[in-house]
Amino acid sequence: MSEYELYYWPGIQGRGEFVRLALELAGIPYRDVARLPEGKDGLKPLMYFLDGKAMGHAPFAPPFLKAGGLVIGQTANILMFLGARHDLAPSDEAGRLWANQLQLTIGDFVAEIHDTHHPVASGLYYEDQIEEAKKRSKDFLKARAPKYLRYFERILARNEAGPAHLIGDRLTYPDLSLFQTLTGLRYGFPRAMAALEKKLPLTVALHDRVHAHPKIAAYLASPRRIAFNEQGLFRHYPELDRPDRK
Numbered sequence: 001m002s003e004y005e006l007y008y009w010p011g012i013q014g015r016g017e018f019v020r021l022a023l024e025l026a027g028i029p030y031r032d033v034a035r036l037p038e039g040k041d042g043l044k045p046l047m048y049f050l051d052g053k054a055m056g057h058a059p060f061a062p063p064f065l066k067a068g069g070l071v072i073g074q075t076a077n078i079l080m081f082l083g084a085r086h087d088l089a090p091s092d093e094a095g096r097l098w099a100n101q102l103q104l105t106i107g108d109f110v111a112e113i114h115d116t117h118h119p120v121a122s123g124l125y126y127e128d129q130i131e132e133a134k135k136r137s138k139d140f141l142k143a144r145a146p147k148y149l150r151y152f153e154r155i156l157a158r159n160e161a162g163p164a165h166l167i168g169d170r171l172t173y174p175d176l177s178l179f180q181t182l183t184g185l186r187y188g189f190p191r192a193m194a195a196l197e198k199k200l201p202l203t204v205a206l207h208d209r210v211h212a213h214p215k216i217a218a219y220l221a222s223p224r225r226i227a228f229n230e231q232g233l234f235r236h237y238p239e240l241d242r243p244d245r246k
């Protein structure tokens, strides 16, 4: 049995994907627990934690990672842990905090991306909040997405070690997360992103570099990579991807 167990909903990339990418880049074997065949493991162990049966540091929501005796929740927290253990982040205090800060900002961005299709309530169907989703998406595409994306473009431009990475001169986990966010936005909002990306040459170059990394390329081509779909975080609803709407 491998040392790491990832607990996340089966069938979607979601926030679990940020953790999967880090595990894949580091070449760490892991069990994607809820994706194991039903009856063998399946959702049961995930629900054990979420139903409040677990003692100790019980997570509120997936993703969470079991590493030996540790159960670690919150995407940014998991990545901070993996970053330190597997050299996916700087080792000095300032660098570790900077990586965590960038990841938390991506987490904020991701929450707003989710709210484009679920602006009223996560527990309601998309079909029950389409009009609000259209309003939310309009503002998201006009104001929020450009603001976040230009921020990351600026961080790349100002990296003292060069604009190829967010931090220093090598890949760290925030690079993977920015890659995933851009990939997801392209899936969800292809029309809007085609226009926005014209002003994001460094972010697009980073995306291409991550995509071409041998370990990431192998993962993306493998059955372990779940396709985007309309149950996940990044969803494609053409009626929300209307950057021209006044």
Ligand SMILES: N[C@@H](CCC(=O)N[C@@H](CS)C(=O)NCC(=O)O)C(=O)O
Pocket: 014, 015, 016, 061, 062, 063, 073, 074, 075, 076, 107
């Ligand atoms: N801040 C948490 C958010 C976790 C989260 O929202 N998880 C979603 C799936 S991506 C979930 O299942 N939430 C259940 C809930 O909020 O009740 C993180 O970044 O890990």
